Amino acid sequence: xxxxxxxxxxxxxxxxxxxxxxxxxxxxxxxxxxxxxxxxxxxxxxxxxxxxxxxxxxxxxxxxxxxxxxxxxxxxxxxxxxxxxxxxxxxxxxxxxxxxxxxxxxxxxxxxxxxxxxxxxxxxxxxxxxxxxxxxxxxxxxxxxxxxxxxxxxxxxxxxxxxxxxxxxxxxxxxxxxxxxxxxxxxxx
Amino acid sequence: xxxxxxxxxxxxxxxxxxxxxxxxxxxxxxxxxxxxxxxxxxxxxxxxxxxxxxxxxxxxxxxxxxxxxxxxxxxxxxxxxxxxxxxxxxxxxxxxxxxxxxxxxxxxxxxxxxxxxxxxxxxxxxxxxxxxxxxxxxxxxxxxxxxxxxxxxxxxxxxxxxxxxx
Numbered sequence: 001x002x003x004x005x006x007x008x009x010x011x012x013x014x015x016x017x018x019x020x021x022x023x024x025x026x027x028x029x030x031x032x033x034x035x036x037x038x039x040x041x042x043x044x045x046x047x048x049x050x051x052x053x054x055x056x057x058x059x060x061x062x063x064x065x066x067x068x069x070x071x072x073x074x075x076x077x078x079x080x081x082x083x084x085x086x087x088x089x090x091x092x093x094x095x096x097x098x099x100x101x102x103x104x105x106x107x108x109x110x111x112x113x114x115x116x117x118x119x120x121x122x123x124x125x126x127x128x129x130x131x132x133x134x135x136x137x138x139x140x141x142x143x144x145x146x147x148x149x150x151x152x153x154x155x156x157x158x159x160x161x162x163x164x165x166x167x168x169x170x171x172x173x174x175x176x177x178x179x180x181x182x183x184x185x186x187x188x189x
Numbered sequence: 190x191x192x193x194x195x196x197x198x199x200x201x202x203x204x205x206x207x208x209x210x211x212x213x214x215x216x217x218x219x220x221x222x223x224x225x226x227x228x229x230x231x232x233x234x235x236x237x238x239x240x241x242x243x244x245x246x247x248x249x250x251x252x253x254x255x256x257x258x259x260x261x262x263x264x265x266x267x268x269x270x271x272x273x274x275x276x277x278x279x280x281x282x283x284x285x286x287x288x289x290x291x292x293x294x295x296x297x298x299x300x301x302x303x304x305x306x307x308x309x310x311x312x313x314x315x316x317x318x319x320x321x322x323x324x325x326x327x328x329x330x331x332x333x334x335x336x337x338x339x340x341x342x343x344x345x346x347x348x349x350x351x352x353x354x355x
């Protein structure tokens with residue numbers, strides 16, 4: 001009887017440990033795949049934006065401060081926008097980071113581009129998400145150097161991660177991407 | 190009892206294998222993430238030079254570039270010219286809680302917001318004239334960083350610019 005009890009106890013402990021490890025492995029694997037996917041999606045978003053920016057001109061950056069006090073505090077940002085005219089189609093493109101949904105969005109209109117807070121336009125245009133729904137865009141930033149009279153340099157920052165990930169890799173659940181683009185159009189023309 | 194010990198040992202060894210695989214998988218993801226960062230920073234190095242070429246009045250008039258030499262330079266998006274590499278490579282600081290930018294400490298960034306990352310990203314931009322006519326410039330941008338195992342990894346891109354102005 002005692003041997004049986006000991007055997008059952010040992011077996012139960014082993015099963016519990018094995019189950020725990022198995023579940024942890026599955027979770028790690030899922031997190032790993034999610035992070036790999038997020039990295040890939042983040043890179044894709046970056047490439048998509050740089051491709052369009054390269055053919056753009058008349059760039060402007062706008063931001064909407066959550067507290068409306070216009071202090072240069074990135075923690076208070078609600079929206080950050082990069083707006084430009086897309087050369088070939090003659091359209092206006094606005095890329096917008098939306099803090100509320102941690103989303104990266106775009107609006108493409110023929111004229112009267114939307115303001116960063118979504119107002120303006122002809123009333124029917126909207127911002128649409130441009131990245132995978134599994135991607136979490138923690139932060140985006142845009143900067144223009146050399147605007148006016150020359151070729152501007154547009155710098156883009158994206159901080160992206162996978163939605164619903166608990167385990168972090170190397171202490172980080174996100175990746176910070178930065179690149180700059182030199183558009184091919186002279187802003188003077 | 191011996192059978193139980195053997196069985197448990199086999200199970201433990203199996204579990205260790207699973208743990209090792211999980212850990213390795215997470216680490217490899219970090220390697221991939223760092224490479225994505227490096228790819229973008231390296232591309233940026235090329236674009237910075239391209240922007241200087243675009244904005245120059247004449248071909249080859251890249252501010253800070255000595256056209257008689259093949260040399261290594263540093264530059265970030267705050268700069269208006271390339272700066273010759275002087276001594277050791279400098280790290281790109283990262284504004285984790287601020288703008289999210291990677292930039293050099295040239296006195297133009299707020300060091301209370303910027304930190305050096307554990308990856309310690311550095312970038313070399315090499316510019317060289319190709320051929321005798323000075324109508325062809327080769328630019329390579331190489332980013333290196335610390336891997337988790339202590340080694341130093343790097344990623345480089347190369348682009349060629351031709352005289353389309355003069």
